[in-house]
Amino acid sequence: MDSKEMRCTFKFYTSSQVEEEQPFLQHSTNQACMVARWKPLLSKRHMTAHLEFAKRHLKDSQTMGNKILWSDATKIELFGLNGKHHVWRKPDTSHHLANTIPTVKHGGGSIMLCGCFSVAGTGGLVRIKGKINAAMYRDIFDENLLQNALDLRLGQRFIFQQDNNSNHTAKITKEWLTGQLCECP
Template sequence: MFRTVKNLRGRGRKPKVTTVLARWIMREVKKNPRITTKAILMNLGSAGGNISRQTVQRTLHTTGFHGRRPRRTPLLQIRNTKGRLAFANAHLDKEKDFWSSVLWSDETKIELFGHNDLAFIWRKKGEAFNPKNTIPTVKHGGGNLMFWRCFSADGPGNLITVNSTMKKEQYIKILNNHIRQSAEKLGLGHQWTFQHDNDPKHTAKVVKK
């Protein structure tokens, strides 16, 4: 009748999720990224017809939404947020030369054995304790190492191992011994800005002095 072997529009099973329904599901996820497919179906009620959780999942996947673990970020209080915004606004129009004259510093902790990150694996039933599917652990976590380092736009400065927990006295000693030396090595000249975060040992009165 149609003189063609192509699939014609209107043939086949109609999709259960209409365009309007798909937009509604996307709005629900945008309003609350933590909402579950079960909760979406409950909110839909009779409007959702007989669609399943898998259908909702597929609808979200086709629109670019996928389930992921939320990233961990520092807990910021209102004063922290205001401080960051004020810093950003104050330095918004700074020239590239200004940022080239800034010396930044921070500390980091490295686990000696294993890591703190959560991981996923694919395994079959009964293979939970297969060595390939486990993460080895040691008593008390195996310990860690703390490092301090400074850096600028031109590269890294000195790298220092921190013994035990860094306190303000040890921080002052590091600054006295390594800040100027790093600035000279990085070619910052005689006028440069030192920048560190608001960690309590950084903001102690004796450190500021």
């Protein structure tokens, strides 16, 4: 079955043939219409870089993982997620409490946090106010990265692992990391 056949469409669900066969299809194959997951688009260049990195570190000792400081940022919303929610329900039960998701006007607010962790534990969280850019990201590093590495007892030589967000790969961020002698794959 190709990806187009896997997608659920309104036309698919309103066809009379599907209505007759739907209970059989759902239960016999354990499949249901669900929201597709989001994942980063990887170009051939990205895949090649990942493979080369893996090959370079293939013979590293298992203790190498003890020297990695991982980082990421996340958005936390007060009410729910930005996305669709599906529920299985019987007809005429759409307003039952179990079949609804509470909402508030204007989403109720959210905060953006940046943090890090290693095998030794978690580092501090930094609240990001406003929209983040490369200069703000570099300032977060300047104020927090090395202190977190010291607190987690990673030593002076550690590997800083981050995703390839454009703020992380910006020239001023890379220059700051190079100036601090952090190895960043």
